[in-house]
Amino acid sequence: MEPASVRNWPSEPIGDISPEEESVHLASMCCKSDWLAALAQAAAIFSFDDGKLRMLEANDAFVDAYRKRMGADQGGPRFVGEMGQRIGRFIASGRQTDSFEFRRDTALGPEYFLCTLGRLPATDEQPERYLLTATDRTSERSIEKNLRRELLSDGLTALPNRTGFGEEIDDRLANLPWPDTAQFGIIAIDLSRFSRVNESLGPMAGDELLITVAKRLKTSLRQGDVLARIGGNDFAIFARLNNGLSDALHIVQRIRDALSSPIRLSDLQIRVDCAIGCALSTSLQDDPDDIVRKAQAAVKIAKRSGKVEIYRNGVLKEAQRRFSVESRLRDALAQGEMTLAYQPLIHLQTGEITGFEALARWSDPELGNVSPAEFIAVAEESGLITPLGRWAAYEAAQALSRWDAKFGQPLPVGVNVNLSPIQMARDDVASIFEEALRYSGVAGKRLTAELTESAIIADPDKARKLLFALKDLQMSIAMDDFGTGFSNLASLHSLPIDILKIDRSFVSTMLQDRDKAVIVRTILSLAESLNLHVTAEGIETQELAHALQELGCWQGQGYYFARPMNEADAFDYWRARWNFETV
Structure with missing residues (x-):
């Protein structure tokens, strides 16, 4: 292989030349240096003289990548300019190496590169130079994106799951315009007697019921609302409330209307009943996870009362008490303390x-004497009534x-x-x-x-x-x-x-x-x-x-x-x- 020809980058900084000049210059930069051409990833060497950044050498992968970027894409000059700025900041930093991820938008979608920068020591013949390599990570990012989508969504209904619901809420609170007096609310929905559908008609019928319910609940949403499946037969809605409780109750009525007509499963008409609990924020600074927990506490009360329940102060403490009773009762049954x-x-x-x-009686070391009315209700709710x-x-x-x-x-x-x-x-x-x-x-x-x-x-x-x-x-x-x-x-x-x-x-x-x-x-x-x-x-x-x-x-x-x-x-x-x- 004949020695590589080294030509200076035009005196204008990167980004100040025309796309046509860029393309011609890149063609001439195809590196004939053995070691640079041997790199699988895109690679180029730059120099910085008199305040100007110049490309000295580039391998074929680098030239092809830049040529694609400089083609019909109108963002070419911006791309080259951004890359030049990153290189310039690295040179000024004095660091020996640096790495960063770089994104460029194309007609077929975004492409991602993992870029690394390193200094090539100066010699008697040449000043300090800078090596840039760019590894294409587009496929890895695509896989990560798909995996993340699977982790954050429910595979059956394609709705956000519990984790995805939290991220959707955070995104809307951070990026949507909100009036100073606005609130947000969480509406929790628990399908009643869902287990009986699974037991009598089979799990496939249960899945079909959940999919149909999800589609119907979507019709009750307004623009900006988020519907999620946060549990087996539990759904939740994040709602922007400009008029406080009035807006929340309006959504509840829309939910009831959406589920009022029977759902056909096999040869049966199934009427879906649900328990609904609501919790409202006092300000946009409230912790969304806390509001979700309050809505779930309210829906548990709704399951017992048979009506819509709005979270009130003390409900969460009651739910925590019930959880504590359940945990301690499980231990008491296992250890023979009843x-x-x-x-x-x-x-x-x-x-x-x-x-x-x-008559069952229970005296717990931590909770003291627990009323049968309390622990039997918890046992029935949790399934502990069977061993009890x-x-x-x-x-x-x-x-x-x-x-x-x-x-x-x-x-x-x-x-x-x-x-x-x-x-x-x-x-x-x-x-x-x-x-x-x-x-x-x-x-x-x-x-x-x-x-x-x-x-x-x-x-x-x-x-x-x-x-x-x-x-x-x-x-x-x-x-x-x-x-x-x-x-x-x-x-x-x-x-x-x-x-x-x-x-x-x-x-x-x-x-x-x-x-x-x-x-x-x-x-x-x-x-x-x-x-x-x-x-x-x-x-x-x-x-x-x-x-x-x-x-x-x-x-x-x-x-x-x-x-x-x-x-x-x-x-x-x-x-x-x-x-x-x-x-």
């Missing part, structure tokens, strides 16, 4: 103890076994165990009781399953099968809180129910409220006609006990007789009242 308390059931005609109702219900069944049967061993023979008492509707829907309750009875050696007739009317209404066919399976174990069935739900004579007649428990809301004030007294008499009369026993809850005075005794009520429980007590005290209480015949 206990059962036993409230006596009294035969109102003889005063004898016929049994006990087993299993533990209660086993523990109640074992308690009977221990009492029998202490007394020397089976006690003439039983234990009532409460069943949650969610436990009945998710667990094999009959198998749980079968195992509990087998391991304890207790007869099935000494256990009574208590369930609410809502548990039967939720899935009548499944409830019927379960109740008959429990009856096959010789267990009794009690309908708890009777009178507060939706039971009718047909269900009472068709189901193997043995006992009706009158809710305390009717019993506790029946002596002062004539209407409540009429309801109690009606339930007693109904039970007699159906050959059912009746237990009255909430007996707190002797007058109430005597009134119910005179009405022919079979059994009662309440603070008048005893509060719930631990296992040892319950046994002692029974021993003390054994054969006690007066109420």
